[in-house]
Amino acid sequence: MIPELGQLALVLALCLTLAQIILGLVGAQRGDVSWMAAVRPAAVGQFIFTGLAFLLLVSCLLRSDFSVLYVAQNSNTELPWIYKVAAAWGAHEGSLLLWATILALWTVVVALFSRNLPLQFISRVLGVMGIISVGFLLFMLTTSDPFSRLLPPAQQGADLNPILQDPAMAGHPPMLYMGYVGLSVAFAFAVAALIGGKMDSTWARWARPWTIVAWLFLTLGITLGSWWSYYELGWGGWWFWDPVENASFMPWLVATALIHSLNVTEKRGMFKSWTALLAISAFSLSLLGTFLVRSGVLISVHAFATDPRRGVFVLALIAVVVGGAMTLYAWRAPKLVSEDGFTTLSRETFLLLNNLFLVVAAAAILLGTLYPLILDALNLGKISVGPPYFNSIFMPLMLPLLILVGIGPYLFWKHDTLKRLLGQFKITVWIVAAVSIVILVVLWERAGVTAVLGVIIAGWLLVSTIMGVVLRWRRRQKVSRGTWGMTLAHLGVGVLALGIAVSSSLGIEEDITLAPGQSTVVHGYRFAFDGTRNVQGPNYQAIEADIRITHNGQPVTVLHPQKRVYDGANSSATEADLDPGLFRDLYVAMGDPLGNGAWSMRLQYKPLIRFLWLGGLLMVFGGILAVSDRRRHAGVSVPKFADERQVVAKG
Amino acid sequence: MKALFFLLPVGIVVLLLLLFWKGLYLNPAQVPSPLIGKPVPDFNLPGVGGTSASLKSADFEGHVSILNVWATWCIPCREEQPELVKLAQQHVVTLYGLNYKDDADSALQWLQTQGNPYERDGYDPKGQVGLNFGVYGVPETFVVDSHGIIRHKYIGPLTASLVNGQLIPLVHELEQGSK
Numbered sequence: 001m002i003p004e005l006g007q008l009a010l011v012l013a014l015c016l017t018l019a020q021i022i023l024g025l026v027g028a029q030r031g032d033v034s035w036m037a038a039v040r041p042a043a044v045g046q047f048i049f050t051g052l053a054f055l056l057l058v059s060c061l062l063r064s065d066f067s068v069l070y071v072a073q074n075s076n077t078e079l080p081w082i083y084k085v086a087a088a089w090g091a092h093e094g095s096l097l098l099w100a101t102i103l104a105l106w107t108v109v110v111a112l113f114s115r116n117l118p119l120q121f122i123s124r125v126l127g128v129m130g131i132i133s134v135g136f137l138l139f140m141l142t143t144s145d146p147f148s149r150l151l152p153p154a155q156q157g158a159d160l161n162p163i164l165q166d167p168a169m170a171g172h173p174p175m176l177y178m179g180y181v182g183l184s185v186a187f188a189f190a191v192a193a194l195i196g197g198k199m200d201s202t203w204a205r206w207a208r209p210w211t212i213v214a215w216l217f218l219t220l221g222i223t224l225g226s227w228w229s230y231y232e233l234g235w236g237g238w239w240f241w242d243p244v245e246n247a248s249f250m251p252w253l254v255a256t257a258l259i260h261s262l263n264v265t266e267k268r269g270m271f272k273s274w275t276a277l278l279a280i281s282a283f284s285l286s287l288l289g290t291f292l293v294r295s296g297v298l299i300s301v302h303a304f305a306t307d308p309r310r311g312v313f314v315l316a317l318i319a320v321v322v323g324g325a326m327t328l329y330a331w332r333a334p335k336l337v338s339e340d341g342f343t344t345l346s347r348e349t350f351l352l353l354n355n356l357f358l359v360v361a362a363a364a365i366l367l368g369t370l371y372p373l374i375l376d377a378l379n380l381g382k383i384s385v386g387p388p389y390f391n392s393i394f395m396p397l398m399l400p401l402l403i404l405v406g407i408g409p410y411l412f413w414k415h416d417t418l419k420r421l422l423g424q425f426k427i428t429v430w431i432v433a434a435v436s437i438v439i440l441v442v443l444w445e446r447a448g449v450t451a452v453l454g455v456i457i458a459g460w461l462l463v464s465t466i467m468g469v470v471l472r473w474r475r476r477q478k479v480s481r482g483t484w485g486m487t488l489a490h491l492g493v494g495v496l497a498l499g500i501a502v503s504s505s506l507g508i509e510e511d512i513t514l515a516p517g518q519s520t521v522v523h524g525y526r527f528a529f530d531g532t533r534n535v536q537g538p539n540y541q542a543i544e545a546d547i548r549i550t551h552n553g554q555p556v557t558v559l560h561p562q563k564r565v566y567d568g569a570n571s572s573a574t575e576a577d578l579d580p581g582l583f584r585d586l587y588v589a590m591g592d593p594l595g596n597g598a599w600s601m602r603l604q605y606k607p608l609i610r611f612l613w614l615g616g617l618l619m620v621f622g623g624i625l626a627v628s629d630r631r632r633h634a635g636v637s638v639p640k641f642a643d644e645r646q647v648v649a650k651g
Numbered sequence: 652m653k654a655l656f657f658l659l660p661v662g663i664v665v666l667l668l669l670l671f672w673k674g675l676y677l678n679p680a681q682v683p684s685p686l687i688g689k690p691v692p693d694f695n696l697p698g699v700g701g702t703s704a705s706l707k708s709a710d711f712e713g714h715v716s717i718l719n720v721w722a723t724w725c726i727p728c729r730e731e732q733p734e735l736v737k738l739a740q741q742h743v744v745t746l747y748g749l750n751y752k753d754d755a756d757s758a759l760q761w762l763q764t765q766g767n768p769y770e771r772d773g774y775d776p777k778g779q780v781g782l783n784f785g786v787y788g789v790p791e792t793f794v795v796d797s798h799g800i801i802r803h804k805y806i807g808p809l810t811a812s813l814v815n816g817q818l819i820p821l822v823h824e825l826e827q828g829s830k
Contacts, residue, residue, distance in 0.1 A: 158724065277660060284664070291671065311675040319668055326661040333657045370670070377673040 003068050003147035006056040013049035013104070014137040016042050017130045020107075024127025028120045028195075036123040040111045043126050046133065047108040054101040057146050058088050067153035070094060070146050076157035078539040079165075086170035092310070093146035095173065099290070100136040102174070102181045107133065110185055110210070117206060124192035125185075132184055135317040143309045165566075168228040176221030176248055180286040182214025183255055187283035190276045191325050194332045199272050201339075204265035207279065209627050211262060215255045216623030222248055223616030230609070231576055231587075238612060241390040246369045247289030250362045254282040257358040260351050268348065268413060269339030273329075274355070276336075280329060284322040285362070291318060292369070343415045350408035357401040364393045395450060402457045402497055405490055406464035428467045432460045447505035454501030461494035485626025492618030499611025508605040511591070515598035523605040525586060526550045531597065540566045542575070545599065547588050549579065561588045561601075585609045690799050691718075692783035696773030699750050699758045706747055706773030711799040715825045716745040717818070718793040719769070719809075720781060722753040723761045725789040731808035732765050738814055739768035744822045748772035751781045751789055794818070796825045 020042040027035030057070070061084045066072040074094070075087040089098040107129045114122050140146060189207035193199050225245070230238040239245065258278040265275040291314040342348040368389050410424050436456045443452050469487055472479050508523050519528035530546040542562040549556040562575035576589035584607045591600030686692075695707040710716075719735060721728045739746050748769035750758045755774060762772070775781055784793065785804075794803040803821060805813065 273657070281660075288667075311671075315668060315671050315675065318664075318671075322664050323661065323668070326664050330654070330657045330661050334654050370667075373674045374670060377670055 002056055002060060002065070003149065006053045006060075006147040007141075007145065009049045009053040009056065010137055010141055013046050013053065013100075014134065014141065016045040016049065017133045017137060020046055021127050021130035021134065024123040024125075024130060025195075028123040028127065031120065033119065036119050039123045039126050043104075043107050043111040043130075046130075047104040050097075050101050050104040050133075050137070053146075054088070054097050057094060057097055058085055060147075061085065061087050064157065065153075066155070066157050067149055067151065069148050069150040072150050072154040072157045074158065076539075080538055082167075083165050083170060089173045089177075093140065093144045095177075096136060096140055096144055097146050098174065098177055099181060100133060100140065102177045103129070103133050103136065103184060106182055106185055110188075114206070121192055121196060121203075121206075124195055125188045128188040128191045129184060132188075132317075132321055135321065139310075139313050139317070143313055166228060166232050168224050169232065172221055172224040172228060175217055175224055179214050179216075179218025179221050179255075180248070180251060180289065182210065182217055183251060183283040183286050185210040185214065186255075186258060186279040187325070190279035191328060194276060194325075194328050197332060197335075199276065199332075199336050201266050201269045201272075204262045204275060208259070208262045208266060211255065211259055211279075212623050212627050215252070215259055216620045216627075218248070218252050218255060219616055219619050219623065222252060223613050223620070226616075227613050231578060238609070241368075241387045243369050244293055246365050247292050250365055250369075251282050251285040251289065253358045253362040253365070254278060254285055257355045257362075258282050260354050264348055264351050268342075270342070270348065271352070272336040272338065273333035276333060277329060278355070278359075280322070280325045284318070284325075285366075287314075287318050287322060290314060340414070342413070345411070345416045345418060345421070347408060347411040347413050347416075350404055350411055353404055354401065354408065357397055357404075361394060361397045364397070365390065368393070395454075398497075399453065399457055402461050402493065405493060406461045409465070409468055409486065409490070424471065425464070428460075428464045431463050431467075432456075435459050435463070443505070451501050451505030454497060454505075458494050458497035458501055461497065462491060465490045465494060481629035482626050485622045485624070485629065487622070488625060489619045489622030492615045492620075492622060494615070495611050495618055496615025499608045499615060502608040503606050503612070506607050507609070510603045511600065512603060513594055513598055513600050515596060520603065522586075522603050524551060525556065525605065527586075527588065527603050529599075529601070532599070535562065537564065540564045543590075543593075545588075545590055545601075547577075547601075549586060556586070559586070559588045561590045563590045580610065582610055583608060686785050686801050687804065689801055691793075691795055691801060692780070694773075694780045694783065696749075696775055696780060699748075699762065699772050699774045700755050704771045706749070706771040708799065710747065710771055711795045712797070714745050714797050715822050716747055716795045717822070718747045718749055718784075718795060720749045720751050720784070720786050720789055720791045720793075722751045722789050723757045724753065727808040728790045729765075731790055731810070732768075734809045734811055734814050735768040736766040737811075738818075739770075741819075743819055745770055749781060749784070749786075750774050751786060752776060752778040792818075794821055794825070796828070 020039055023035045023042060024039045026032075027039065060068045060071050061075050062081060064071065064075065064077045064084070070091065070093050071087075074090045075084050079087070087094070089095045107126060110129070111122070111126055114125075186207050189203055189210070193203040222245075225248070226238045229240065258275065261271050261275045261278055264271045291311070407421075410421060436459065439455050439459065440452060443455065447455075465487055469479070472483075510520070510522055512520055514520065514527075514529040516529055516531040519526050521527070526549065528548040528550070530548055532543050532545045535542040535544045542564040544560050544562045547559040547561065549559065557579045559577040559579060561577040564573045564575055566573065574589055574591075576587060578588070579586040584605060587602075587604040587606060589602045591602060593599055691708050691711050693708050696705060698705045711718075717738075721732075735746065738744070746768055748771070750772055753774075753776065755776070758774070762769075773780065778786070784791075790808055792805040792809060793801055796802050802825060805818075809818070
């Protein structure tokens with residue numbers, strides 16, 4: 001009964017969404033206020049029924065109703081309840097439902113929190129978001145029904161993939177989806193503005209907080225994902241340039257570019273068509289990511305459940321949504337004109353460069369991700385593109401960008417002079433030079449050129465960002481929350497870069513065989529293997545090792561890595577254990593048993609690895625701070641670059 | 652000229668859509684297996700128990716055979732089971748099973764309740780033989796010719812159209828070839 005209710009809820013949500021589209025788009029075109037007034041209630045109803053369907057699926061999972069195919073395939077009775085809930089987005093149908101639910105959530109939040117915006121504009125925005133919703137609802141109702149029955153019911157369900165049974169992994173997809181789907185708001189704002197034909201700077205001001213919120217969820221999702229792969233995938237890596245990771249990274253890069261270009265459009269009335277293009281592209285890349293992950297065109301591990309109709313469906317959705325938006329763009333964008341100009345040395349130039357680097361990086365990743373598919377489609381053979389390509393193309397693009405990030409915020413809008421700019425950097429340059437010499441002396445022997453360069457550039461970014469705040473404080477200048485947010489986010493980038501450069505160049509990794517009673521020393525830390533024992537978990541059995549770690553004879557910690565065998569899935573997983581520290585992690589993962597109680601083990605010393613996720617979190621906090629700036633809230637009017645005039649006057 | 656520039660994004664989207672369209676009809680499951688054209692690996696396995704007989708490399712000599720890798724924990728196997736039973740009833744080919752990383756009790760129960768299509772069914776609880784066959788997911792199905800050479804490998808569940816459209820024609824072709 002409950003599964004049927006779920007299907008019914010989806011059908012009702014579909015009807016309400018259709019109403020939302022027609023009332024919104026047609027109503028706005030005809031200027032009919034009574035039609036437009038009904039758009040918000042339709043959006044609320046859509047959210048209620050989509051959310052209800054999602055809750056019903058969760059309830060089927062919690063009750064282990066194995067007469068539902070999805071439940072039988074992704075959950076079993078022995079699973080802890082939290083992973084029963086997480087199984088709701090563990091596979092294709094459920095993750096689509098989560099997508100649709102989150103989209104409905106964004107829609108309803110936009111509907112409720114934009115009462116100050118013109119009714120015609122917001123009706124168009126909700127209409128456009130409705131088109132996307134309809135796509136996903138139809139997808140579920142036609143080819144990917146999460147509620148289809150399994151008759152006769154299974155006795156016991158299959159297990160959720162063991163490596164997914166982890167708190168960070170359970171929380172990671174919803175975060176990522178919040179980000180992916182949140183970019184649909186910027187998309188809808190851009191499309192609504194293009195339909196209306198009035199692309200002044202107001203839409204950019206309205207769209208910016210939404211974009212920042214979506215971006216911070218995306219940042220959080222990627223950070224969680226990377227943290228998860230670090231301790232769960234078992235060998236201490238934190239980024240693999242895997243197609244699924246790339247699918248989330250490309251929208252992030254473009255969304256980051258978008259936040260910066262929205263700033264120019266909002267404050268200076270320029271880059272209008274470029275900003276609209278970025279807004280459309282960021283969400284298009286989210287859809288592309290969904291297609292790549294869900295259609296199975298790229299990854300063979302998930303090829304079993306691939307039904308070509310599903311791929312065709314997402315493809316049709318992309319054709320309608322992205323193709324439609326880009327056509328609209330080609331038609332309307334040429335008519336947009338900049339309201340002002342700028343000279344070479346100005347904040348605009350630096351923001352443009354920022355956009356250039358980020359977009360080129362995203363394009364390079366897109367090319368690398370799709371290259372195997374392109375070759376295969378042209379019958380040129382099957383190949384895979386790995387980390388060497390991505391690293392060699394990504395690093396050279398990011399290092400100059402980091403240098404620019406250190407300078408950009410100091411510049412005036414429109415026009416600046418080299419003399420004034422250099423004056424700002426007097427102290428910074430000395431500090432960075434002194435630090436660089438120390439770094440060169442300490443690192444030269446042990447690390448490569450790229451790593452040393454990375455550390456110095458990260459140091460430059462950190463020092464110049466902090467000095468920016470110090471200079472403002474010395475001038476008794478008021479610093480807005482938006483500026484604080486930017487400062488925090490830029491610091492986050494610097495901390496992240498420092499973490500990457502140091503951990504990848506100075507980290508030590510040893511694969512070694514240890515028998516009980518043996519020990520080995522890694523970077524001054526003695527790892528002693530005391531033996532193994534059997535452990536019974538809620539739904540797995542494990543062999544657990546005791547690794548005692550001492551440093552100069554002082555006990556540090558005892559680590560307990562495990563080798564698990566899960567009951568339902570009949571598959572094993574390596575559960576690494578680590579001793580976290582702000583400045584270094586000690587990491588142990590078990591390999592294979594080698595007889596007589598001996599095991600192959602991977603021991604690692606990882607300096608500053610925590611800075612990676614710390615940097616990610618700083619960016620997230622920066623985003624939160626920027627959004628909380630009251631001036632950004634829709635409807636609050638801001639005189640054009642008022643705060644910057646102040647800077648000019650006082651600076 | 653300027654208008655052309657703004658058409659560029661649409662152009663890129665159209666090109667990508669064409670690429671993906673093509674991509675959907677490529678089969679990532681058709682991984683060129685290094686074992687195709689090689690003889691079946693050397694092995695000797697006991698049967699699952701009960702009525703199912705043991706399975707060894709020599710059983711692949713003298714006739715075309717199909718080896719289906721299955722397990723009771725594998726949901727897609729449940730889907731393809733009726734197809735296998737139907738195929739067995741047609742008596743066009745010798746059908747063998749490889750019970751992969753499973754336990755004998757549940758495997759036996761499965762064969763009794765779902766029907767046993769296999770002439771012989773090797774019991775491979777550790778997956779060692781599966782490893783030698785290059786199995787990396789279940790179900791997988793191998794077509795072996797009368798000289799014991801692996802000729803083809805399907806990944807994923809067999810469907811009626813796959814069996815009638817590809818598998819049986821391939822079996823006939825291999826039988827013609829060996830005469």
